[in-house]
Amino acid sequence: MSLTGKTLFITGGSRGIGLAIALRAARDGANVVIAAKTAEPHPKLEGTIHTAAAAIMEAGGNALPLLLDVRDADAVEQAVAQAAAHFGGIDICVNNASAINLAKSEDIEVKRFDLIQQINMRGTFLVSRACLPFLRKSANAHVLNLSPPLTMRADWFAQHLPYTLSKYGMSMVAFGMAEEFRGEGVAVNTLWPKTTIATAAVEFALGGEALMRRSRRPEIMADAAYAIFKRDARAYTGNFVLDEDVLREEGVTDFAHYRFDPDQDLEIDIFVDPALKAE
Template identity: 65%
Template sequence: MLQNTGKLAGYTVFITGASRGIGKAIALKAARDGANVVIAAKTADPHPKLPGTIYTAAAEIEAAGGKALPCIVDVRDEKQINDAVGKAVEKFGGIDILVNNASAINLTGTLETPMKKVDLMLGINLRGTYLTSKLCIPHLLKSKNPHILNLSPPLNLNPIWFKNHTAYTMAKYGMSMCVLGMAEEFKGSIAVNALWPKTGNDFPASLVQACLIGFGAEICRTVALQEQGDHAGVWYIDLKNDAGSAGSGEPPVKADVVMTLDSSDFIKMFGGKLKPTMAFMSGKLKIKGDMGLAMKLDKMMGMIKPKL
């Protein structure tokens, strides 16, 4: 677990869908670092099957050391978002970080997916992310260190990610396209990134903390690769210190990101037969540390000519 640094103290984080799950985990981690947290979610009354409301989440955030503002928000409703943004600015003086976490999921095929579900996913995932970003951006532009973080996957047009649930993939990729477009549109003014956890159950809240507190920090480039299986071992790439180095065994300095995978997949990845992004999304590659740095590995691998 990443230690709390206090770098989020005084910053205001606006999180959609923060009454439970990943959204609340992000909120609590930010709260422990001293952030003001706006809980923008629909659940105001207890759900018969799902625990947590915006008010119970607010109580947990306050207990964790942060300041909370619970707001009833359906991200499909422009007025509700506008009202929440206004309340956040009035209470905390502005918005520094937006986390677009609210999402709807329905993993069914085209014939099995009712249009009501399609509209829900497109309305929350795509339209809701775009709309919430649009309404927060004027305030983010006034922040000294503004960020938008979308919980969405890497854009990958391999049919495998579409064939079983086209509607859901379209909706989630819409969130990713918001990242792609807004990152370029507001380049130099707002940092816009995506984070795609493997599952909700094993989601590392510290990873989000790293994304949020990493702004303004030194760019780190030390990567450790841990190989498991028949030929277990550790290899490292150090592009940060002196002239750089690479080798086997523990790295000479603490690694900024650690990647773990099976020995057979290790060989495939370095042989150009397995892309790091595909390995990560399929669960073959596990990553701890600087996710932004880890994602650059895919580009680096593309520059390596297979020799295996």
């Protein structure tokens, strides 16, 4: 199965993992909607909706850049409707937009707490719901949330409770929607990296250059997402998977080319059992 002619609605896809997923789909000739909040160049962060659209076109796809704040419910509805009208429908919804703040319960400002819940959990719910009328018309509809498996470990919640609530909230949306829409042929799954991924979030919010060097490139998440999109939506839904596991199921055994720095040991990502090893 190819993504040729399929339409993806990707939130926060102007850089990082979202852009990597977009470019992988574009190689098949897919239509990609980049719905993100960065329209003008940022002093530190590379990429805008317009540079992403240009890269998608260069990779062989069709692109529609849309300025969107996923916290704005009316804007979400309008963006999804515009995307569906432009490309004739929506086949895949990728909830990639996310805000990160690893402060502890007593340290985080209330406005920051609200922000990460609104973008991560609420935004995921709003975008998924808005896409559903169009996804129902697709022959193989997928919703993919970039959020972790629902492993209820108190120590993970204790480390950064506000952020954990927001990311687990995204997974809870998938958990419920997968069952709610199982009979309608709309697959809802989550995907999470086994290791840290070399993105702006890792560089500026987590561990700087040192952690970047112990990370994998975003392309591993893109390849895993691509594999999920090609699976039968009526048979593959309600799953919470790691990128490496998905690719192993596809027969991949060599992951060396995904390393940001081949000379560094890999760092297991948060919400993943630290006892696991990555190659």
